[in-house]
Amino acid sequence: MTAPIDFWFSIGSPYTFLAVMRLPEVAERAGVEVRWRPFDAYAIQAEANDSPFADKPLKAAYMWRDIERRAAKFGLPLRLPIPYPLADRAVANRVAVLAAKEGWCPAYAIATYRHWFVDREAAGSEPNLSASIKEAGQDPARVLQQASTAAGAEALDAATREAKEIGLFGSPSFVADGELFWGHDRLEDAIEWQHNLDQGNPG
Amino acid sequence: MTAPIDFWFSIGSPYTFLAVMRLPEVAERAGVEVRWRPFDAYAIQAEANDSPFADKPLKAAYMWRDIERRAAKFGLPLRLPIPYPLADRAVANRVAVLAAKEGWCPAYAIATYRHWFVDREAAGSEPNLSASIKEAGQDPARVLQQASTAAGAEALDAATREAKEIGLFGSPSFVADGELFWGHDRLEDAIEWQHNLDQGNPG
Numbered sequence: 001m002t003a004p005i006d007f008w009f010s011i012g013s014p015y016t017f018l019a020v021m022r023l024p025e026v027a028e029r030a031g032v033e034v035r036w037r038p039f040d041a042y043a044i045q046a047e048a049n050d051s052p053f054a055d056k057p058l059k060a061a062y063m064w065r066d067i068e069r070r071a072a073k074f075g076l077p078l079r080l081p082i083p084y085p086l087a088d089r090a091v092a093n094r095v096a097v098l099a100a101k102e103g104w105c106p107a108y109a110i111a112t113y114r115h116w117f118v119d120r121e122a123a124g125s126e127p128n129l130s131a132s133i134k135e136a137g138q139d140p141a142r143v144l145q146q147a148s149t150a151a152g153a154e155a156l157d158a159a160t161r162e163a164k165e166i167g168l169f170g171s172p173s174f175v176a177d178g179e180l181f182w183g184h185d186r187l188e189d190a191i192e193w194q195h196n197l198d199q200g201n202p203g
Numbered sequence: 204m205t206a207p208i209d210f211w212f213s214i215g216s217p218y219t220f221l222a223v224m225r226l227p228e229v230a231e232r233a234g235v236e237v238r239w240r241p242f243d244a245y246a247i248q249a250e251a252n253d254s255p256f257a258d259k260p261l262k263a264a265y266m267w268r269d270i271e272r273r274a275a276k277f278g279l280p281l282r283l284p285i286p287y288p289l290a291d292r293a294v295a296n297r298v299a300v301l302a303a304k305e306g307w308c309p310a311y312a313i314a315t316y317r318h319w320f321v322d323r324e325a326a327g328s329e330p331n332l333s334a335s336i337k338e339a340g341q342d343p344a345r346v347l348q349q350a351s352t353a354a355g356a357e358a359l360d361a362a363t364r365e366a367k368e369i370g371l372f373g374s375p376s377f378v379a380d381g382e383l384f385w386g387h388d389r390l391e392d393a394i395e396w397q398h399n400l401d402q403g404n405p406g
Contacts, residue, residue: 005377005379005394007377008374008377009376011312014266015387017387018274018279018387019390020313022277026390026391027394030397031401032394032397035303037362038303038312039296039359044366062372063218066384066385067217069382074221084217086215092214092215093213093214093242096214100238109239114224123215156243159241160242160243163211163240169247169262172210172212172219173212176208181269184221185388186269187221187222188229191230194233198234
């Protein structure tokens with residue numbers, strides 16, 4: 001056994017409930033030693049909110065490192081840093097809406113994220129855009145022409161209005177039988193929820 | 204098989220990468236059907252940010268429902284709604300810092316969260332405070348007296364300064380060998396990281 005884990009927590013945080021209650025058992029099972037480190041997270045957050053940009057570099061750096069670790073955990077290749085934010089998010093998502101309507105959305109979404117995160121080609125821009133459409137078995141000229149029309153823009157707006165009406169506030173979100181799950185790290189929970197429904201078990 | 208899951212996503216969101224890449228396999232394994240629903244999450248977020256309180260009821264409602272589902276998943280009892288936010292967070296955390304110094308922090312933290320989330324007694328207030336200290340084997344009169352001194356306040360401030368210096372921005376956080384993991388849903392990742400180190404495997 002090497003050094004202990006530091007568990008930093010503030011009483012008052014609702015989500016901290018889940019960590020406080022589960023940590024002893026999970027750590028014990030793994031044979032990992034834990035040092036409990038109470039602090040006042042609210043004081044840090046309040047200070048960070050006083051200067052609106054102060055906390056962003058920290059959180060952004062954390063996000064990329066977290067994505068990197070999770071990708072490694074799941075065996076997903078990626079090469080950071082990648083272009084971010086996207087210069088043309090609208091086109092990327094208009095194509096996705098068209099793809100969803102025509103039935104080739106997963107292939108396109110996976111291809112465009114792979115080109116973005118592995119080849120460092122921004123989604124929504126060339127060469128990513130045409131390559132991803134082609135890999136989904138479609139003709140880039142046709143798709144890009146349709147996505148550039150007013151109808152193409154309106155289809156994305158309509159999807160966004162619908163998302164807003166059902167109370168979504170971020171991506172990715174999963175809705176299973178009216179239950180909202182937010183965040184990539186609720187993927188398994190959402191699938192499990194639906195799976196239990198399909199098996200006739202209460203959620 | 205009943206209705207499909209709706210997978211709402213926006214190309215441009217970094218974390219969405221992890222969901223797009225993993226969803227097909229996880230859904231397939233569970234025999235769950237997925238409908239891919241692209242939308243513009245940024246448009247919704249930008250609008251919500253224009254009116255600073257507009258998105259909070261949505262997110263707060265989501266948080267409690269999410270905590271409820273996760274508690275059920277892990278077999279943790281709780282009875283929502285509970286008093287929130289806490290009227291006296293400072294005392295709750297000053298006692299925690301003293302407990303950490305004296306070696307009875309886990310017992311106290313678990314007791315106070317249980318009284319808060321199951322008995323609906325606010326942490327940091329009576330009767331939760333004295334009951335939780337007692338359940339951790341300590342004398343409430345002694346502990347509360349020490350926590351109310353200037354030294355008791357300063358000990359919490361010092362812990363918070365240290366947390367800030369190492370770049371923490373929220374509770375709960377885990378630090379394993381210099382790696383920061385943020386959020387109750389990274390508990391397993393943090394433990395696994397340390398466990399692999401202890402086994403001599405690269406993280």
